Amino acid sequence: EAQVTQNPRYLITVTGKKLTVTCSQNMNHEYMSWYRQDPGLGLRQIYYSMNVEVTDKGDVPEGYKVSRKEKRNFPLILESPSPNQTSLYFCASSLDSIAGELFFGEGSRLTVL
Amino acid sequence: GQNIDQPTEMTATEGAIVQINCTYQTSGFNGLFWYQQHAGEAPTFLSYNVLDGLEEKGRFSSFLSRSKGYSYLLLKELQMKDSASYLCAAVDQKVTFGTGTKLQVIP
Numbered sequence: 001e002a003q004v005t006q007n008p009r010y011l012i013t014v015t016g017k018k019l020t021v022t023c024s025q026n027m028n029h030e031y032m033s034w035y036r037q038d039p040g041l042g043l044r045q046i047y048y049s050m051n052v053e054v055t056d057k058g059d060v061p062e063g064y065k066v067s068r069k070e071k072r073n074f075p076l077i078l079e080s081p082s083p084n085q086t087s088l089y090f091c092a093s094s095l096d097s098i099a100g101e102l103f104f105g106e107g108s109r110l111t112v113l
Numbered sequence: 114g115q116n117i118d119q120p121t122e123m124t125a126t127e128g129a130i131v132q133i134n135c136t137y138q139t140s141g142f143n144g145l146f147w148y149q150q151h152a153g154e155a156p157t158f159l160s161y162n163v164l165d166g167l168e169e170k171g172r173f174s175s176f177l178s179r180s181k182g183y184s185y186l187l188l189k190e191l192q193m194k195d196s197a198s199y200l201c202a203a204v205d206q207k208v209t210f211g212t213g214t215k216l217q218v219i220p
Contacts, residue, residue, distance in 0.1 A: 033208070035210075040212060041212060042200070042210050042211060042212035042213055043156070043200065043210040044210075045207060045208065048207065058207065059209070090156070098143070098204055098206070098207055098208050099143045099144050099161075099163070099204050101146075101158045101161065102146075102148075102156070102158065102208070103158075104155035104156050104157070105155060106154070106155050107154075107155055
């Protein structure tokens with residue numbers, strides 16, 4: 001089944017404790033992206049990647065890192081999480097460009113205390 | 114940069130027709146998406162318009178006017194399961210989402 005898989009789905013952590021949210025897609029998509037979704041603010045792009053070893057900042061990249069060492073994986077790293085990073089995070093992929101249909105993962109709800 | 118505007122909430126009756134509007138301002142333009150998002154779930158693709166005009170797909174249609182920076186999503190024969198948020202997203206060098214329109218379908 002074609003899908004985007006994120007882990008963990010739910011996480012409660014404390015300020016400053018490094019964490020990684022994994023994202024993997026099995027559709028051989030070139031484009032991958034991370035979004036956070038907050039009430040009243042909609043989906044905001046954190047980082048995106050057009051292909052392996054190519055990553056770019058989105059609208060809200062501060063406090064986040066990403067890597068794209070393999071085509072299928074695009075982990076989101078929070079080196080030192082803070083409470084303002086409490087949010088619902090979505091990973092998404094599309095076949096070959098930013099103008100392609102996005103396939104979203106199920107979301108990861110992160111709470112930073 | 115991009116600016117995308119859509120109504121926050123709408124209510125419509127089961128069986129009726131509803132139109133959800135979206136206006137956008139972008140420095141470039143490579144198309145406009147509509148996504149549906151049920152509460153607690155991931156967004157799912159509904160439509161993509163890059164040329165002016167109406168695209169019909171079953172009960173859902175999407176319209177685009179590039180000169181006016183305007184799009185709408187038309188939902189016909191509303192069903193209770195259509196209660197969801199509808200996200201407009203414009204593409205230039207990146208994809209930018211509006212804040213979404215929460216549609217409530219009532220009996």
